[in-house]
Amino acid sequence: MNDILKSGSCDVAIIGGGPTGISAAITLKKSGVDRIIILEREHEAGGIPRHCGHPPFGIREYGRILSGPAYAKRIAVDSRLQGVEIALQTSVVSIGQGGTLSVLSPNGAVELTAKRVLIATGTRETPRSARFVSGGRPLGIYNTGALQSMVYLKNTIPFKRPVVIGTEIVSFSALFTCKKAGIRPVAMLEENSRPTVRWPLPLAAGFFSVPLHLNSHITEIVGHDRVTGVRFEDGHGTEREIACDGVLFTGKFIPESSLARMGHLDIEPDTGAPVIDQYGRCSDQAYYAAGNIAHRNAKVAGTCWQAGKTAAGWICKDFAGQLT
Amino acid sequence: MDNINEPGVLLADADVAIIGGGVVGCGVARRMALEGASVVLVEKASDILDGASKGNSAILHTGFDAPPGSLEWKCVQDGHAEYLAICKAMNLPVLKTGALVTAWTEEEEERLAAVLKKGLENGVDDLQLLSKAEIDKLEPHLHSSVRAAIRVPGEYVIDPWSAPLAYLLQAVENDGRALFNAEVTGGYFDGSHWLLQTGRGKVQARYVVNCAGLYGDIVDHAALGNSEFVIKPRKGQFVVFDKAAFKLTNSIILPVPSERTKGIVLFPTIFGNMMVGPTAEEQDSRDDASVNKDVLNMLVEKAIEMLPALADIPVTATFAGIRPATERKEYRIIEDPERNWITLGGIRSTGLTSALGLGRHVHTLLNSMGASFEKRKNVVTPTVPNLAEHLPRDCNASGYGEIVCHCEMVTQREIEAVFNGKIPAGSLSGLKRRTRATMGRCQGFYCSARLAELTEEKFEIPLGVGDAHE
Numbered sequence: 001m002n003d004i005l006k007s008g009s010c011d012v013a014i015i016g017g018g019p020t021g022i023s024a025a026i027t028l029k030k031s032g033v034d035r036i037i038i039l040e041r042e043h044e045a046g047g048i049p050r051h052c053g054h055p056p057f058g059i060r061e062y063g064r065i066l067s068g069p070a071y072a073k074r075i076a077v078d079s080r081l082q083g084v085e086i087a088l089q090t091s092v093v094s095i096g097q098g099g100t101l102s103v104l105s106p107n108g109a110v111e112l113t114a115k116r117v118l119i120a121t122g123t124r125e126t127p128r129s130a131r132f133v134s135g136g137r138p139l140g141i142y143n144t145g146a147l148q149s150m151v152y153l154k155n156t157i158p159f160k161r162p163v164v165i166g167t168e169i170v171s172f173s174a175l176f177t178c179k180k181a182g183i184r185p186v187a188m189l190e191e192n193s194r195p196t197v198r199w200p201l202p203l204a205a206g207f208f209s210v211p212l213h214l215n216s217h218i219t220e221i222v223g224h225d226r227v228t229g230v231r232f233e234d235g236h237g238t239e240r241e242i243a244c245d246g247v248l249f250t251g252k253f254i255p256e257s258s259l260a261r262m263g264h265l266d267i268e269p270d271t272g273a274p275v276i277d278q279y280g281r282c283s284d285q286a287y288y289a290a291g292n293i294a295h296r297n298a299k300v301a302g303t304c305w306q307a308g309k310t311a312a313g314w315i316c317k318d319f320a321g322q323l324t
Numbered sequence: 325m326d327n328i329n330e331p332g333v334l335l336a337d338a339d340v341a342i343i344g345g346g347v348v349g350c351g352v353a354r355r356m357a358l359e360g361a362s363v364v365l366v367e368k369a370s371d372i373l374d375g376a377s378k379g380n381s382a383i384l385h386t387g388f389d390a391p392p393g394s395l396e397w398k399c400v401q402d403g404h405a406e407y408l409a410i411c412k413a414m415n416l417p418v419l420k421t422g423a424l425v426t427a428w429t430e431e432e433e434e435r436l437a438a439v440l441k442k443g444l445e446n447g448v449d450d451l452q453l454l455s456k457a458e459i460d461k462l463e464p465h466l467h468s469s470v471r472a473a474i475r476v477p478g479e480y481v482i483d484p485w486s487a488p489l490a491y492l493l494q495a496v497e498n499d500g501r502a503l504f505n506a507e508v509t510g511g512y513f514d515g516s517h518w519l520l521q522t523g524r525g526k527v528q529a530r531y532v533v534n535c536a537g538l539y540g541d542i543v544d545h546a547a548l549g550n551s552e553f554v555i556k557p558r559k560g561q562f563v564v565f566d567k568a569a570f571k572l573t574n575s576i577i578l579p580v581p582s583e584r585t586k587g588i589v590l591f592p593t594i595f596g597n598m599m600v601g602p603t604a605e606e607q608d609s610r611d612d613a614s615v616n617k618d619v620l621n622m623l624v625e626k627a628i629e630m631l632p633a634l635a636d637i638p639v640t641a642t643f644a645g646i647r648p649a650t651e652r653k654e655y656r657i658i659e660d661p662e663r664n665w666i667t668l669g670g671i672r673s674t675g676l677t678s679a680l681g682l683g684r685h686v687h688t689l690l691n692s693m694g695a696s697f698e699k700r701k702n703v704v705t706p707t708v709p710n711l712a713e714h715l716p717r718d719c720n721a722s723g724y725g726e727i728v729c730h731c732e733m734v735t736q737r738e739i740e741a742v743f744n745g746k747i748p749a750g751s752l753s754g755l756k757r758r759t760r761a762t763m764g765r766c767q768g769f770y771c772s773a774r775l776a777e778l779t780e781e782k783f784e785i786p787l788g789v790g791d792a793h794e
Contacts, residue, residue, distance in 0.1 A: 041730055051773075089726055093733075104733075108722060127767035129564075129641045132621060136614040137643065139752065139785060142772060149773035156776050156788035181792035224611065225785050245789070254638070258731070258765055261568045269636040 001107040002087045004037045011035040012315060013101060013114035015092050015259065018047020019301040020291025021120035022075045023061075023308030024315075025084040031316045037112075038084060039103060041091040045079070046072025047122060048145070049301050051152040054176045060302035069152060071301060095263040099286035116286055116315050119260060119274065120308065123292040125170070126252035128221075135221030138228075140246035144174045147248060151181045159246025163230045164188045164210070165218055167195035168251035170298060172204050179208055186244050189216045189232055196251070221247055255293040271296045279314040279323055288315060333525035336501055338364040339697065340690070341520060341529035343508050343543055345372035347679045348668055349535035350488035351403075353495035353502075355683025356533075356690075360697035363500040364529065365492060366522055368507030368539075370750030370784055372492060373485055373757060376537045377675070379562065379613065379645020381589055381602065382484035384418065385677040388443040388451060388476050389581045395685070396655045397446055400674050402681030404478070407487070410680075413705050414490045416483065417712035419594050423479035423576035424454070424463065426630075427472045432580040439474055439580060450477050465572045465633050479576055483594045483711055484676055485757035489747065490708045491679070496746050497704040503527070504750055508536070511547030513663045520547065531664045531695055533686055538610040538648045540669040544658075552658050553650040553669050557610050560602025563623045564641040565634060566765060567713070569598035572633050586673060588623070590630050595732075595760060596713030597640060600627035602673075606649075613644040640765050647672040657685070661693045706746075709738060711760055728778065729771040731764025739778050751783055 004010045011033050014021040017040030028036050038045065049057055052068030059065060066074065079086065090105040099114040125143040140159045142150075150156050160183055164171060167190040178185055188210050195202040195212070205212040215235030222229040222241070231241045255273040266275040266283035273296055274282045274289045281288055290311035291304040299307075317323050340356045342349045345367030353365045367374070384404055390397035411418055427433040436453065443451040452475045459466065459473050496502055506522035511532070513519075520527040536543040544551035570592055579587035590600050600623050620642050628634045649672055650656055656669035666689055668682055675682075709718060718724055718738045725736030742749050742758045749755040752762075752775075761775060762768040768775070776787035 041727065043726065091727055091730060091733075104719060104727075106722070106724065106726065109720070124766050124769045127769065129767055130639045132615075132617045132639075132642065134615060134617045136612065139787065143767075143769045145769040146772035149770075150776055150788070151792040154773045154777050154788075155792050156773075157790050157792050158772070158776070158787060159789060182790075220614070256766075258566075261566070267636070272638060 001105070002037065002085055004035060004085055005087055005090070005103065005105070005110050005112060008111060009113045010037050011114065012116045012118060013099070013112055014038045014118045014120055016040065016047065016120040016122060017045035017076070017086055018120060018122055018291065019049065019075060019304040020122070020308040020311070021047070021118065022079045022084070023305040024118055024120065024290065024312040026079050026082045027309045027312035028315065029082045029084055031312065033316065033319065036084065038079070038086040039090045039092055040086055040088050043089050045076040045086050045088065051149040052173060053148070053152040053180060054173065057301050061305050092259060095259050095265075095287070097264060097284060114286070116288065116318065118311055118315065119282070119287060119289040119293060120291045121256040121259065121293050123253040123255050123295070123298050125249060126254055128247070128249050131249065131252070133218055133221060136223055138221070138223035138226050140223070140227035141221065142246065142248055144170050144248060144250045147174060148177050151177050157181050157183055159183065159227070161186050161244050162246035162248045163242055163244045164248045164250060166190065166250035166252065167197060167202065167212070169197050169201070171250035172197065172201050174248055174250050175204055175208050175210060185210045185248070187242050188212045189218055190214050191217050253292070253298045255296065257293055260289070279318070280311050332521070335503055335506070335522070335525040335527050336364040337528040338362040338501070339529065339695070340531045340533060341366060341518065341527050342533045342535055343520075344535035344537055344539075345369070345492065345502065346375055346377035346535060346537045347373070347488040347676050348537065348671055348682055350491040350495070351679030351683040352533050352535055352668070352686050353500055354491040355680070355687055357495040357498040357500045358700055358703060359687050360700045363495055364527055365495065365500070365502045366506045366508060366520065366527055367502065367504050368523065370504050371754035372747065373488060374753070375539070376646055376648050377484070377488060378753065378757070379560065379643055380484055380673055380676055381591060381599070382482055382593060382676065383576060383591065384480040384482045385674050386448045386476060386478040387446055388448040389439065389586070390446060390674070391654065392442060392445040394654060395657060396674060396678065399655070399678035399681030399685055401447070402684055403678045406680040407482070407677070414494070415707035415710055416487055416490055417594055417710060417715055419481040419592065419712070419714065421479070421481050421575050421592060423476040423578050424459070425474040425476065425578045425580055426466070426470050427580055428470060430471070433471045435580050436472055436474055443476070448476065448478065451475065463573055463575060463577070465631055466577070467630055467632055475575070481576065481592060481594050482676070486708045486711055487676070488679065489758065490706065493706045493708065493747055494704070497706045498700055502747060508543055509546055518664065531690055531693070532666070534665070534667040534669070537671070538646060540648060540667060544667055548660065548663065548665060553652070553656045555610065556649045556651060557607050558647045558649040558672070559605040559607050559613065559644050560647060561615050561619050561623065561644045562599055562601030562642065563620055563627070563639055564593070565598040565600070565627070566638045566640050567596045569634055569637045570596050572598060572631055577630060588626055590627055594712045595763070598634070600624070602645060610646065613646055615642050615644050638765070641763065641767065659689055659693070664693060666690070709741065728774050729761040729764065731766050732760040734759045734761040736778070743782055749782070751785065752779065752787060755779065
């Protein structure tokens with residue numbers, strides 16, 4: 001077991017080893033905060049970029065264009081070069097007052113007390129269930145995160161001709177993934193009169209020959225064992241049905257704030273994010289939240305990298321007694 | 325019945341064949357195996373609990389509101405007692421919540437007296453009429469407009485999927501068998517034995533118990549040529565709230581029951597969530613468990629009316645179950661002693677509780693038909709993995725491998741055990757019911773890929789449909 005976990009205490013515990021967490025760890029280390037640890041529940045660090053197989057990552061951090069997995073590897077290696085400890089396959093089960101964490105790893109359960117905790121658990125897409133979409137619950141309904149980890153980490157595909165719901169940046173990232181994996185989306189549905197992302201990204205739909213239906217609401221998922229179709233109401237109020245073998249719900253990001261919610265931290269009712277002050281501190285001032293959990297949206301890795309740096313800066317000031 | 329004489333493999337030869345792997349079939353199989361019969365359970369799906377039993381309210385009922393003196397009442401009470409007697413040995417959890425029958429209008433308040441009277445008639449003598457102050461103390465988060473309530477201390481919350489699995493597992497561990505993908509399409513009785521035709525081959529048995537739930541009337545038609553009841557499928561939609569809601573109530577919050585249904589209930593689950601449902605929607609389809617946006621919104625509104633703090637809690641899951649209602653309210657237990665046949669029909673929401681009681685009832689009926697079995701000695705009592713949130717899970721013991729589903733803390737060891745067990749999961753849904761994988765907040769956002777890998781070549785309908793080519 002990791003020395004810090006064994007000792008049961010540290011200066012800063014960072015929950016989540018994605019771009020935010022790693023960047024904060026490196027910054028803290030460089031600032032002389034020594035006893036820090038990243039708690040990462042997956043078997044490798046790097047976060048969501050691990051399964052975003054497309055560029056551009058790393059422009060801000062490294063001045064060059066990398067694919068997501070290459071970027072994820074690079075930031076993980078960099079953090080180790082800086083002497084950052086990353087405990088892998090290590091889950092924070094619950095959080096308590098003043099920075100006490102219940103931590104579980106294959107080596108057993110430990111209590112870890114950190115002077116400060118940075119919650120950098122990111123964000124995830126709203127699943128079908130929470131969107132209250134009518135219809136059956138056949139196989140073939142996924143979020144982009146699940147699709148991309150299937151394609152890039154496990155080399156498998158969950159459908160061949162899905163309907164894609166949403167037109168956020170991630171929705172077009174999903175189109176790239178589909179293209180790469182040999183999946184041919186049959187339609188892209190957007191509720192509003194224009195795509196969520198700005199021009200020219202929506203042109204990608206045309207580029208991939210995916211018909212983009214605006215003002216179109218999904219009304220029902222059809223299928224018993226597997227998805228066989230999607231019904232939607234188009235811009236003229238006409239009910240239409242498209243045959244497909246999957247539905248990909250993209251975007252509508254919600255903060256991954258379960259630990260805060262199940263613990264004692266205040267949550268903003270409308271966004272679901274932990275309540276933070278101008279320094280990123282939570283309602284219990286031993287806790288900070290930064291990166292996509294605090295962005296209330298999925299920002300790109302470079303933005304999270306910057307957020308991690310900023311959070312580390314506030315934590316250093318906090319240690320120096322400069323925060324009020 | 326034409327194909328019955330065609331050559332076909334004889335898959336099993338048993339004393340008692342049980343048709344249907346829902347909770348009732350599993351309960352009957354267990355009881356008859358314990359009584360010394362050789363049993364075979366035949367199920368048309370690839371796993372148990374594929375019909376009505378996959379979606380229910382998971383409440384262990386006391387029978388306080390059952391029709392007094394009815395068979396349903398007796399089986400519920402027997403089932404309640406037997407569950408509590410066996411649950412520890414089989415590692416089945418109980419959450420001793422109790423229930424509150426809550427009155428929100430003057431009219432409902434007036435009906436509470438009748439509920440109390442009926443409870444006493446039913447031998448449930450620990451019901452308590454609570455004052456407004458007592459309600460506020462017990463359930464401080466309940467909306468202040470609640471007028472009065474009856475507390476039913478014996479209504480508990482259980483695991484609706486592990487319990488029937490444990491029942492069937494015990495039947496199997498005691499020389500029973502379970503056949504899947506074996507839809508019964510016909511049968512022939514030769515005066516002493518039944519020969520059932522299934523989709524996979526023939527099954528011979530001296531006695532048959534039809535526990536086919538939503539298909540009970542169809543099976544009776546196929547084998548007996550007639551059915552005394554007609555299944556009128558009744559859909560119930562549910563909304564599952566995030567685990568943050570669990571602490572908002574101590575009890576199961578019941579409405580004052582009506583003649584037709586127990587109404588919409590708000591209840592904590594054994595898995596640490598809070599649920600609201602079910603609706604009661606008549607439909608023709610026996611397998612269309614689709615949800616409806618407007619209905620789900622209505623359920624959430626209804627839940628927030630009762631428990632305002634739910635307004636700030638996200639929804640984790642939505643689903644629908646289908647109850648095998650018939651044209652009448654009561655259980656439709658049909659005996660055909662001439663043909664060694666019993667049908668257990670029309671068993672709705674109380675089935676989870678009454679299954680063990682129904683098992684005992686079937687034993688009595690078979691005895692009266694002249695069947696006599698020698699009670700099994702050296703009974704094997706298997707245990708099932710605990711999935712309850714309030715008790716230690718697999719990840720709390722070392723050697724679990726990795727956490728596969730982080731939201732529900734499902735381990736690699738738990739998933740592998742499902743496939744190495746005596747009744748392996750036959751579908752992703754079956755795996756979910758046995759482990760809770762993907763049933764949490766993210767609904768598979770993080771773990772679907774790993775699950776696709778771990779379940780490769782395990783299911784007839786796999787998660788992956790091909791390779792990602794570059």
